[in-house]
Amino acid sequence: MKGEGGSEGAKRRAGQRAAREVESGWVVGLGTGSTAAHAIRALEDADVRGIPTSYQSRGLAIEAGVPLTSLDEVEGVDLSIDGADQFARGSGALIKGGGGAHAREKIIDGAADRFLVVADPTKATDVLDRPVPVECLPDARPVVENRLRECGGEPDLREAAGKDGPVITDNGNLLIDCAFGAIEDPGGLATRLSAIPGVVEHGLFVDLADTVYVGIEEGVERIDY
């Protein structure tokens, strides 16, 4: 595509490849972010119903003419397509939540019969090491930050660009980006984070991804888990 940067081309190839897996009549989870956006646009003429994971994906689906539904109107989710901020090649564990949508993403991606991740090569790693986004009830912030430090993390409240104050999620909560260095045991850390009172959801997705499609130069790499 003319004028498209290398990374954007990789995202487009990954998103469009994943969208080809969608079958007529399916209920599809619509992920958040610039890579998942390519998948949503590719569903323009598909006979599907979509469940958006965020305000952003809802808007994109409306633009593309994808009919929307919700978890309480369907019996199940056939497939979900979503991006990632980082994925571990060996295990398929993910860090998500760069767009602050990981709570709804985990509910919908986790409910799907199959969960396809779409990514460009910059997202691949051997060991996860990006800060983990943690969505937190506003009143619980001091307590949650202390508990994150006890888990070995360095919490950092996410500030909103163009606003004096923090990012507020689609669910009305705060986001804390918490650096843990190299995360050798994502499953263990995920369990500890989930046990903190006041944490609504964190961005570690462990044992959820079925396939990662990585857009590469002139193609797409498929990794199954």
Ligand SMILES: O=C(CO)[C@H](O)[C@H](O)COP(=O)(O)O
């Ligand atoms: O987890 C997410 C949003 O909460 C996104 O999927 C993640 O940030 C990847 O985004 P992009 O495809 O734009 O790199």
